[in-house]
Amino acid sequence: MFYLNGITNSFILKLLSTSFGIFIFLTIITNYLNSIFKKRIFIIRNLYLLKYMKIGDVMKTPTLLKNNFNKITGEMPFSKPTTPVVPIDLNTFPTTHSFGYEKTFYIDPAETITASVYPAKAILFDNGAFLSDKLRDSMRVPGDLQPVRTMVKARDFGLDEYVFAYLGVHEYYYTQCRASNTPAFGAFFPADLDRTMPDSNVTLYDLQSSNAAPYQPEEMTLYPDDARSITSNEIHNKYGSDFFNYWICDDYVVNDFIDDNKWMQKREFHYKEKVDVSNLAAILWPLDLSYSPGSGPTIKTSTLVEIVEFQRQYPSIEIYKYLWINAEGYDRFTFASYLIGKDIFELGRLPSQRDFNDKFKKQFPAPVF
Amino acid sequence: MVVEDIQFVVTHFYRRSPYVNGWIQADFITQIEGLNENHYYIGTPRIRAMINKESEDFEYKVLQSPIDLNKIHDDIKNGSLMELPSERNIVKGESIWITPDQSVYIANSYDPDKGRQVLVYTDNVSNPYSIINHTVTKLLQSDSITNFGLVLNPYLSKEYWQILLSIILKNLTGNKIKESAFYKIGFIFPELDRKYGIAFTKLMNELNAAYSNNGLLRFQLEFEFVTWSIMKPDYEDRRNLYKILATSRYFKTHRVAIEVIDTAKIELETELF
Numbered sequence: 052m053f054y055l056n057g058i059t060n061s062f063i064l065k066l067l068s069t070s071f072g073i074f075i076f077l078t079i080i081t082n083y084l085n086s087i088f089k090k091r092i093f094i095i096r097n098l099y100l101l102k103y104m105k106i107g108d109v110m111k112t113p114t115l116l117k118n119n120f121n122k123i124t125g126e127m128p129f130s131k132p133t134t135p136v137v138p139i140d141l142n143t144f145p146t147t148h149s150f151g152y153e154k155t156f157y158i159d160p161a162e163t164i165t166a167s168v169y170p171a172k173a174i175l176f177d178n179g180a181f182l183s184d185k186l187r188d189s190m191r192v193p194g195d196l197q198p199v200r201t202m203v204k205a206r207d208f209g210l211d212e213y214v215f216a217y218l219g220v221h222e223y224y225y226t227q228c229r230a231s232n233t234p235a236f237g238a239f240f241p242a243d244l245d246r247t248m249p250d251s252n253v254t255l256y257d258l259q260s261s262n263a264a265p266y267q268p269e270e271m272t273l274y275p276d277d278a279r280s281i282t283s284n285e286i287h288n289k290y291g292s293d294f295f296n297y298w299i300c301d302d303y304v305v306n307d308f309i310d311d312n313k314w315m316q317k318r319e320f321h322y323k324e325k326v327d328v329s330n331l332a333a334i335l336w337p338l339d340l341s342y343s344p345g346s347g348p349t350i351k352t353s354t355l356v357e358i359v360e361f362q363r364q365y366p367s368i369e370i371y372k373y374l375w376i377n378a379e380g381y382d383r384f385t386f387a388s389y390l391i392g393k394d395i396f397e398l399g400r401l402p403s404q405r406d407f408n409d410k411f412k413k414q415f416p417a418p419v420f
Numbered sequence: 421m422v423v424e425d426i427q428f429v430v431t432h433f434y435r436r437s438p439y440v441n442g443w444i445q446a447d448f449i450t451q452i453e454g455l456n457e458n459h460y461y462i463g464t465p466r467i468r469a470m471i472n473k474e475s476e477d478f479e480y481k482v483l484q485s486p487i488d489l490n491k492i493h494d495d496i497k498n499g500s501l502m503e504l505p506s507e508r509n510i511v512k513g514e515s516i517w518i519t520p521d522q523s524v525y526i527a528n529s530y531d532p533d534k535g536r537q538v539l540v541y542t543d544n545v546s547n548p549y550s551i552i553n554h555t556v557t558k559l560l561q562s563d564s565i566t567n568f569g570l571v572l573n574p575y576l577s578k579e580y581w582q583i584l585l586s587i588i589l590k591n592l593t594g595n596k597i598k599e600s601a602f603y604k605i606g607f608i609f610p611e612l613d614r615k616y617g618i619a620f621t622k623l624m625n626e627l628n629a630a631y632s633n634n635g636l637l638r639f640q641l642e643f644e645f646v647t648w649s650i651m652k653p654d655y656e657d658r659r660n661l662y663k664i665l666a667t668s669r670y671f672k673t674h675r676v677a678i679e680v681i682d683t684a685k686i687e688l689e690t691e692l693f
Contacts, residue, residue, distance in 0.1 A: 378445075
């Protein structure tokens with residue numbers, strides 16, 4: 052008996068030494084206090100959650116994830132189920148991930164010398180995968196002077212172990228964050244990843260968003276299916292049942308201009324560790340313009356070479372090429388992404404290349420080179 | 421405010437590595453004349469008319485959406501954003517272009533030959549990139565063989581080797597280095613590999629000189645081949661190298677190398693048939 056108690060005690064001590072164990076312990080205590088005082092006392096547990104709860108712990112707590120869904124749909128007006136409107140099915144809709152061609156940064160303390168790295172090449176060719184921040188950090192070599200992304204809240208919550216994507220149109224501004232400042236690429240992650248990637252999860256907003264400020268990250272964490280369901284309700288409640296109001300993110304109009312980055316207000320999907328490029332449903336590829344005095348404008352040779360190489364390696368991935376003009380970067384990138392989203396929504400499939408090109412050129416007429 | 425009357429002023433541009441074969445566009449930041457001096461925008465925000473959302477009210481709201489000042493400060497601090505010495509007007513249809521020697525122009529977005537070309541920035545002569553770029557260019561144009569090592573050795577130091585490597589690779593992939601010059605300048609690859617090891621490998625990958633660590637090996641092999649083939653043009657021994665080269669990804673994107681491969685293919689075909 053004493054021996055068994057020893058094992059039990061040892062197990063409890065080990066459990067309590069982990070953050071997950073402490074969370075469970077505090078939940079039990081909180082529930083006990085709730086039953087005594089007949090009212091909800093979350094103070095103790097929430098104080099703990101504020102400092103220690105990580106995404107890994109959340110994912111081990113199905114009841115918490117389900118409670119989040121129930122709480123959000125119960126308390127947040129935009130997410131409440133609506134009847135008798137037929138829900139918009141977002142279960143097969145891809146998520147979006149934006150990245151830039153080049154990042155430039157200082158490499159000397161005196162801030163006089165710059166160097167560049169090339170995220171698109173790193174993702175599409177070197178790594179063949181979109182990597183989580185944590186994985187990328189682990190691959191840094193001593194002396195690597197590239198600035199590290201901050202994303203303090205996400206790191207604190209453990210989301211640096213995940214690749215991010217959004218249920219909404221690609222956004223140019225996002226590609227500019229942290230000195231990523233040149234032609235914008237847009238990946239479409241297939242909805243299948245929700246189910247095939249282990250521990251896929253979603254936060255209601257980007258954690259830095261002003262919308263997220265009143266909540267703890269774990270209170271906003273959802274299963275992907277639930278997140279898509281909330282989005283479906285949101286489209287009815289907040290965007291007048293107009294999918295494109297939601298997808299194209301015209302929060303400017305609908306929300307009377309919230310001073311926030313629009314992607315931050317979308318569901319933020321997280322895929323554990325890495326997403327292989329071979330999984331992509333499609334990619335938006337900017338055609339970078341080059342000009343030589345006397346011989347006029349052309350598409351950069353290196354851009355074409357890279358596209359050919361990508362096609363060779365991933366023949367089944369649709370590449371939607373669009374002419375990149377920096378002064379119109381936001382519009383061009385967003386519109387290209389919108390065209391693809393529109394056909395997926397209306398036709399249930401990706402647009403044909405010809406269709407995409409025709410519509411894009413109609414919106415952005417360009418001289419023929 | 422009527423949209424057509426809005427006057428944009430360029431205040432900053434985002435740095436890019438210059439492209440050896442021509443001018444390339446860069447992002448820039450604008451202000452609007454007569455509006456809040458703390459409001460900055462990316463590019464010249466075209467007033468979007470997507471999905472029938474066009475309205476003056478909407479336009480006005482877009483212009484009330486400046487980018488975060490903290491982001492501007494961050495980007496200047498980390499080196500990606502450069503403030504122009506003086507503000508310049510820019511009109512719809514124009515972009516910022518960066519030339520191979522890092523001069524910055526305002527010119528037509530599609531074709532700088534059409535319309536004005538306004539020089540708004542030239543790289544400071546004290547910038548190490550400019551100095552090394554100038555040195556390498558001069559060396560490549562020179563017929564001398566002997567002074568390459570002497571001139572380039574100072575740039576193999578830890579402060580400058582990354583710049584030197586990026587410049588040489590830009591010239592190499594841009595077909596600015598002839599086979600004979602490649603032989604002369606190629607010594608820096610094994611030298612940098614010896615001195616900086618994994619950091620060198622990583623930068624080579626980032627600069628697209630090799631698609632993987634294995635690619636780096638290919639690159640070294642190819643370098644060996646080019647130098648060796650110039651020194652010892654022995655057909656029998658070259659045959660095996662041709663076979664390796666024919667499957668090399670790096671060489672496929674390298675114009676000098678394509679010529680070599682083409683020659684190799686002809687020779688192989690002659691032998692086989």
